[in-house]
Amino acid sequence: MSGVIGVYFGVVVTPWKLVGFIGALMFAGRWVVQALATRRAGRPMIPRSFWIISLTGSAMVTSYFIWGKNDSVGVLTNLLPASVALYNLVMDIKANRSSRHA
Numbered sequence: 394m395s396g397v398i399g400v401y402f403g404v405v406v407t408p409w410k411l412v413g414f415i416g417a418l419m420f421a422g423r424w425v426v427q428a429l430a431t432r433r434a435g436r437p438m439i440p441r442s443f444w445i446i447s448l449t450g451s452a453m454v455t456s457y458f459i460w461g462k463n464d465s466v467g468v469l470t471n472l473l474p475a476s477v478a479l480y481n482l483v484m485d486i487k488a489n490r491s492s493r494h495a
Contacts (some may be wrong), residue, residue, distance in 0.1 A: 394460070409461025416453025420474075423447050442487050447478035 394408040406414075424448040430440040451471050458467030 409457050412453050413457030413461060416455075416457060417480045418448030418456060419446055421450075423450065439481075441482065444478050444482035444485060448475060450480065451475035451478065453495065 396407065396410065398406045398411065400406070406408075423443050426446060427439055427443050430438045431444070451474055455468055455471040455475065458464045458471065
């Protein structure tokens with residue numbers, strides 16, 4: 394996974410860097426999902442997909458920092474947001490489960 398895919402605008406793209414780029418786009422794109430859900434609901438809203446996209450994007454970026462770049466700062470930078478996203482996803486699942494049984 395360390396081979397060069399290409400060089401675009403002076404940036405050397407490797408498979409791991411591509412994983413990192415896609416993860417970063419997902420992590421940033423989750424806000425588009427949140428804005429669309431808010432617009433649809435007519436009030437501030439964070440849908441479950443926001444947390445799933447957060448976890449997926451964070452996992453991809455963290456994978457890049459572990460195996461593609463070997464950068465402990467990048468790994469640590471992604472651990473807190475990923476843990477908060479996981480916590481919120483679990484809480485959302487529990488809340489929906491309890492509301493169905495109430």
